[in-house]
Amino acid sequence: MQSISLRRGLIIVVLLVTATALGIGFTINVVSQVSQYQSSMLKRVSSYAKIIAGNARESVALNDNSEESQRLNSLANSPFVQHVHIYRVDPNSGELSFFSSYNKEGLAPIPAKFSKIEYLSEPRINDQYMEVAEPILLDDSVVGYVYLRGSNDEVRLFMWRAIAIAIAVFVITILVCWLATLKLRHRVIQPLEHIVDIASQVARDKNYTLRIPESRLDEFNDLGQSLNIMLERVQHQISRQQRAEKEASQLNLELEQQVTQRTKALRESNKELLATLEQLHQYQGQLVESEKMASLGDMVAGVAHEVNTPIGLSVTASTLLQDKLAVMQEKFQQKRISTNEFARFLDDCDENLSIIYRNLNRAAELVTSFKQVAVDQSSEIDRTIEIHSFMRDVLTSVKPRRLDVEKFPIHVHCAEGLSVITKPGPLNQILINLIVNSMVHGFDGRSSGTIDISFELIDDDLEITYRDDGNGVPFDIRKKIFDPFVTTKRGAGGSGLGLHLVYNLVTQVLGGNIHFFSEQQHGVEFIVRFPVSVVQSVKSIETIDD
Template sequence: MVDKQGAHVIADETRAWANLLANNSAQYLQSDNGQVRLKNQLKKLITTPLINHIHVYRTNQDDSIEYFSSYNRNHNYPPISDRISEIAQLSTVQHQANHLELIVKITQAQETIGYLFIQTSLLEKQAFTDRLVYVLLAFLLFSLILAFGVAQSLFNNINQPIDSIVDELGQISRSRNYQTQLSKLPIKELDVLTVNINVLLLRVEKHINSLIEEHQHTQTKNKALEHRLSSRTDALKESNQELLSTLEKLHEFQGQLVETEKMASLGDMVAGIAHEVNTPIGLGVTASSLLADKLNEIKTAFEDKTLRSSQLKKFLNDGNENISIILRNLERAAQLISSFKKVAVDQSSVENRTFNMRDLINEVILTLSAKIQSANVIITMDCPDDLIINSKPGPINQILINLILNSIYHGFDGLEQGNISISIMNLSDQIHFNYRDDGVGIDKTMKTKIFDPFTTTKRGSGGSGLGMHLVYNLVTQALGGHISIEEENKPGVSFEITFPVELAAS
């Protein structure tokens, strides 16, 4: 049966059709051969399957009312008796079992010249609604199957290669065999990641071998020096010369250590990104599995003819929620991989390009999100949304990464929470960059040599002492700018960085 709202809509349509047909029938009531012409005209005008019967009655001069013409929908709807005796009762829409009935006046020059009776079906609208529901259910079922297939495919194509990278890196870390190369992957973005990791591993192996050789060489030199000092004084000049030569080589290796520091920060990001990507993908897989189970339950109930409307409604609500979870987590994983790729490419490049400064900083923060969250650090940024410049994103990336990691490893060591603020301003074709944290700060004796190589508060605990030296070199040499540390006695540390840029049209 049609619900009340549907019946109300059909009643409105019935009144509209009745008034339209009454207006068109007036001219035929007083014309010759009007009955036949009106019947033909009704067949032309009625284009909806909603109308079952039409009767047209004419009013005579003696005020009597007689049947004039009619319309029947088809042979399945045979003529019905006239409703002349029910004109007063049917002046408003009357609801019957499966249809509505109504009689309206036919007027001409504000004079009633006849009446039009109309009967409309309540079943047509219900049949159309039923067909629409079946189509929507079929479309929803197809969409759910398609979503499950896409989610399963993405899981197989993304999660498995990432697990392979994590397993291989774990084996390399345990065996310390850095000559091992990660195998190629079918996904372009992940393959770029493996290529960069392989380059990192080769450089680490080369650096370790160089340090071993240099250490052995230095030991040999020292032994020779001790022997010559004990044997004769003249060997002192020769030994001093050899020491000077060794010092020059150490300066050369300093550049290699700086480069290794860059790659070490990239390695930290690799581990963080691998951990971060696993979480949204795992949630997406869980939601997909749950959705598949619910779908099987609905399918079983449908086939057993025990499906209830409440069960279907709950399935639709749960399905929408699971699909939202899958989409959100897949978009999160794609965003993490995309940001890491951009940061990794920029970090290995010193070429100029045009970029949005705020987007660049957001990509670095997103790439380091694992370490930022584990250290319970809150980062606030004040940077114009439309600050588009032409500069070197690689050095800027490396500066940000080193400053943030320096705050996490040194500034917030032993603290439960930390805050970092980054402020960017454009002043006369120069970028003014203020970086501040509220950590433990830097001792006064360290501030004067903070940018010197091998200066660290973590000596013997993994600190190389090259992080801030690398930042200084990147600001002054790569970007042609200036960096200074604030001398105020406030909690934490503050760095002021300026470097020239070329503004690009936004």
Template sequence: MSANRKVKSLRSKYISIMALFVTFAFVGGHFAVSYFVFEHLEEDIAKDTIERGNMIANRSANFIIEDKFNEYKLVLNGLEALPRFNYVHIYQMKNDALEFFSSYNKKGFPAIPSKEAFIEQYKTPVITENIVELIYPVIHNESLIGYAYIQLSAEHLYHLRKTSFFTLAIGYIIFLLAGIYIAIRMQRSVANAVSYLVTDIREISQKRNYQKRFVQMNTLEFEVLANNLNILLSRTEKFIKKQGDAEQEILKLNHELEDKVSQRTEALKESNQELLSTLEKLHQFQGQLVESEKMASLGDMVAGVAHEVNTPIGLGVTASTLLSDRLNEIKTAFEDKTLKSSQLKRFLNEGQENVGIIYRNLNRAADLISSFKKVAVDQSSEEDRAFKVHELIDEVILTLAPQLKHKTVDLQIECPKSLSVISKPGPINQILINLIVNSIIHGFEGSDEGVINLNIMQLSGQLHISYRDNGKGVEQALRNKIFDPFITTKRGEGGSGLGLHLVYNLVTQALGGNIQFDSEVGNGVHFEINFPVIVE
């Protein structure tokens, strides 16, 4: 045996071997835990963060589109029930630039700077110590309308890392000491203690009984391990209880939300029923107003004809009064025997003139009344009859003479005098009156003269009416709804807005035809009307 060779005792060899074994075992265990446990935990956290980011982005899309800042602020405040949410920032795209839309800060957490400059950095979840951050795009109809930044708490992973590291370190010390103890004493107490711990841990793992606690151990190392395991079990129990409370709170909120949705649904049904009832009444009122418009048009025509008839009757009364006075003078002269031949001759001449005046004016009044009677009867009837179109137009013009006198209107009629058809003269009469009155009131407003061109012809069993005026025309905003009810530029000045609506209904419903409208401001209006007729 060499004097310089160092001889180690068996105890030191066993201790060295055990120390190396324990060291390599715990180093390998640490890397295994880091790879298999924490790597998977980080992946799960990343997936959970992406799901939550997707949820926040989807819920914020409609609020961004509708610009409902305050409503969405209330929705974000509901995240208080989810303790993992630390911050939520919502940004919206405006004019190809990001602008702040809304945010949520966890209670007790100070505000953080804007994250607009970190979009590329946080496109995938980034875990930093005890937090995880993500910026998720907000998509609406396959278009990018903003971004949602979320910061979630990763305290459980952070604490798990620390606890795992601390546990591994303590375990390393314990097992190192245990290995030395085994190497020195080789007693069964160590094996028994390890077996006890393993049995309890297995029972806790299988039954998920986190309320169970490890009892005091006989050795310090295992006592420390047991205490730390008890701490871990306590934290696990608290976390599970907290998670359960959060789930119960979510269920409660879901039930409350379902109740509110049910109540709002019932209220919406009642509102819809009321709207349907109101719409039905409006249709009834609209029909009544259309009939009232017809009667009002007839009333205006009666007033105009009464005024027109008053003139010839007044002239007839004046002439008859003058004739009566001259007759009394002749009678008195005859009775007094002072009648002269020249006086009698003058009386006969004046009498003949007055009788002529009376005849002409009474005949004029009779024509007016006859024309009005035909128009009135036609307007109140929708039966088919044979009539000459040109005569119908003459009757309309005669009826509208009072209105046409107020303005110098050049009414140009192009219609064959021999054109005779079988149709409903009443609706045609009403259509022409409404169009001419509409031109006088609206088209020639502010002007003392105007031109109306009425071209009527028969083509292939259809009566074609082309109506034009050179008035001021219709603005672009009113053209597409010119036939809608209650559309008028004279609201508050006697205009009901039903004139052209009545024309449209008469053409399409009473006559079974169609009507087209065109106009430019300053160039008057143009109506094209076609409806089927029977040509005699």
């Protein structure tokens, strides 16, 4: 940024402010004076017109223009009047006619102003002349009009005279102000230069023992005292700093020795910490594998429970059929079988065989379903899955661990025929862990609840929205819900690895992301989104209730 000296700046500022103020003041004064003079000239024009109108009253009424022409010639003594027209109003038609006129010597006549009579009822002024039209009244009736044009030279002469006076006063005032500013500058700049010289010496030589002398101006005297106090404090601070530097150098030597000792100790501690951290990673992996094995154990227990029921019914039906067959064999040997007994025996055989077939078929379906889920859990290979069929297998595998199906239903919403290529194993574990989390934590202490699972294709991603209306997650653990070993069931069977496993499967195995929302007593919502390959287009939304 370009700098400017205080000497030149002070003169420029004072002269600029003075010139601006004088210019504005003189401009307003000249404009005001010229405006007032113009007003007085307009009144003068109007007065001339009224006098002429009064003198021409009888001549116009008698239609004697010779006498009026002689009277108008007397206006030659007035340098102000340039042109005068007198118009007569015809008593019959009311039209205006030219009656008499006066033109100043050396000026050409001007045309009649019949059309401007009404406009000139008030005096008008322009750059060249002033003009006005005054009615000639006789017994309160208009018998004619007087048009008068006067010279504007006096107004212009007055304006230039006023401007010349203003310029002369302006120049004199600026000159006086400049001389006064020079005197003031000398009184202000001299003590300021002393302060600048001392400050330069201090900055150049770093000699803080210098002091600023007193000044005749109170402001500079106060500034000098303040700078002297600052210099004294700086000198004192430098002395203290020098002493502190000596002490600091001594402390640095001691600290270097301590740092060397501490570094050796830290190296040994780091080795121990690295060994401990590696051991913790091993324990964490073992705990995650334990969680997977526990999930697989629950599934095996579910298989046993679900398969035992149809097999038990089949055993019971086959035993009953065997007993009835033994009775029929005995009667057959004794030749005591009647037609009705044989018919009832055949009906019983058909009914029991139907029971055996249905239950064995049910057991086969369960085994197939559990086998597929077990294969999916142990596999991370991409394959095609149909969402409806996949969710039926998942719900079947989790059914033995479910609460009351009627009080805690699970609703699945997805498009009909939706098939994608992804890793079914990680997806199966994600859904099972979320459902089990709702059963263990969300519906704890509740008599009813609902789980909603929605599937939606967005571009090349599959978005799963999982919601329940359970207890929600406490505020103090929401931010660390996916951290390992975070649980509200500590000491009651909870490991705190379920949602941590879900997070790892979503982000690391499926390459997606998961978001979590919850409010106390208003349930939870998990939004899982990961890339998939679409096998076929979807048709409509279908709901699976379980």
